[in-house]
Amino acid sequence: MESGKSIIKNRKVLHFSYLPELILHRNEELEKVTQSLSPILKQSRPSNLIVYGKPGTGKTLVIKKILDKIQQRVEKSKFPIKLIYSNAKDEATLYSLFVSIGRQLDLDEDQIPATGLSISEVFKRLLKAIEKNQYNIVFVIDEIDYLAHLISKTGKDVMYQLTRANERLKNGSLTLVGISNDLTFKERLDPRVISSLSEEEIIFTNYSVDQLKEILKERIKEAFAEGTVEDSALNLCAAMAGREHGDARRAIDLLRVAGEIAERAQASKVTEEHIRTASSKIEEDKETTALQSYPLHEKLLIVAVMKASGLSTGEIYSAYKTLCKQIRQKELTQRRVTQMLSEIEMSGIISGKIVHQGIHGRTKKFTLTISPETVKETFKSEATLEDII
Missing domain, CATH: 3.40.50.300 (P-loop containing nucleotide triphosphate hydrolases)
Incomplete structure (x- = not known):
């Protein structure tokens, strides 16, 4: 690694905390x-x-x-x-x-x-x-x-x-x-x-794809050796971040991870393929890190939503109580569980949708927004959750 070729000349420019001399389009x-x-x-x-x-x-x-x-x-x-x-x-x-x-x-x-x-x-x-x-x-x-x-x-x-x-x-x-x-x-x-x-x-409004492209060009000039990022990779990076509500931080992260992937493979340039691989890796890492950070009862709720997908708060609470019995944990109150579901929803791991039920009023139904495989893979190494997974 030490003797290998490095295409990134200044890594700190690709870190979210870096304060550029010139802030474009603001x-x-x-x-x-x-x-x-x-x-x-x-x-x-x-x-x-x-x-x-x-x-x-x-x-x-x-x-x-x-x-x-x-x-x-x-x-x-x-x-x-x-x-x-x-x-x-x-x-x-x-x-x-x-x-x-x-x-x-x-x-x-x-x-x-x-x-x-x-x-x-x-x-x-x-x-x-x-x-x-x-x-x-x-x-x-x-x-x-x-x-x-x-x-x-x-x-x-x-x-x-x-x-x-x-x-x-x-x-x-x-x-x-x-x-x-x-x-x-x-x-x-x-x-x-x-x-x-x-x-x-x-x-602050969202950045357009063209604005993201200019922001990335500036970072590439400072962070990478000359001519080591293909134009098509730059375009794809801007387009992917532009699709996700014009997020410049996401675009710069993509570029950084793609650069690291290219460097590890000893490639001479960052290509479209490196950007695509970086996108999958970031998504996977983000979900796994988020899942690992939850306390036990929130993890149990995520498993309950996975097993009872598309069901109401009450039905998820029943599934959660069953899981608590299986692992001999004292369950929390329904009020606290409802609160926790809202907190998990804010992080984007689950999604809640208000459903009108005619004379029975309204209820909120929850579904998992990430693949059940990611949940199983992340939780299976935990002794407490092993059996219920």
Whole structure:
């Protein structure tokens, strides 16, 4: 491998966290976000902002680029600005999200311990730190739609207080920027939170196939040795990602995996065949990783849906109870199972469809969206599930 020919000259350019010098086809969005956040450079508080768009439409890229530019200006000014970034998907609870903010405000374990305080107490301490240091904070919550799952009743009140924090701050300020993949996520949040959070909204549209092609061309120039990616492979890569709602991240992932496959085979160029192989591999890996990450009862529910495909929530619950008996596990309540089905549906492993049953009202019926073979293959190595698979 060491002595073999390498066609990839800069791998980090193909990683999703890479911040390119030039963000293509997002001028309008860059301008809107800049206008929204620029008051902080004039020493006043910007409005709270929510940025929407499907995955891979450049939302995080644009926000990070602008924060980067603000940071460069801040270093030259005496106005105390703090830029904080956190991904709600990486946090297990609202408490851990607040701890993440605290750590970025340089609050240590004594000031905000990792566990043990009430959420409202943690929030109070955060405000105290902001006020004491007269910080003007821009707090970015990426994948803010996941907050809907983290928030309990107490959390709803604290989240509301967070969006209205400026009313309690005599010194300093707090601006919230939410990045969401889901246009409907607001329906799951408290209406009071929404009205104070969505002071401004910006929607990122999907990339077209031609735009994806240009984005990929730029990455190829930086990442690959000259002439090592065939035009037909580039076209196919853009077309495949364009078909899946114009996802640039998906297109770049495809290109990276195809490049690795070509390199391992010691091919001199990335071809259409490498792109197709990469597409199958990514899909397979994504499904397997998602299935492995579920706790036991969610895995049992996925098996129940597989065995009772096209059946209602009640029928799936019966199938789930039977599986629990088989492996001697205490079953969860039907209410909790219904909740879990919705959570699994969000990840795309299963799909639910509302069916009208005339005088019997409506019911939701679930089906598996991936092949039963993938489920069996992933779960069969687990001793607990071996027999029921």
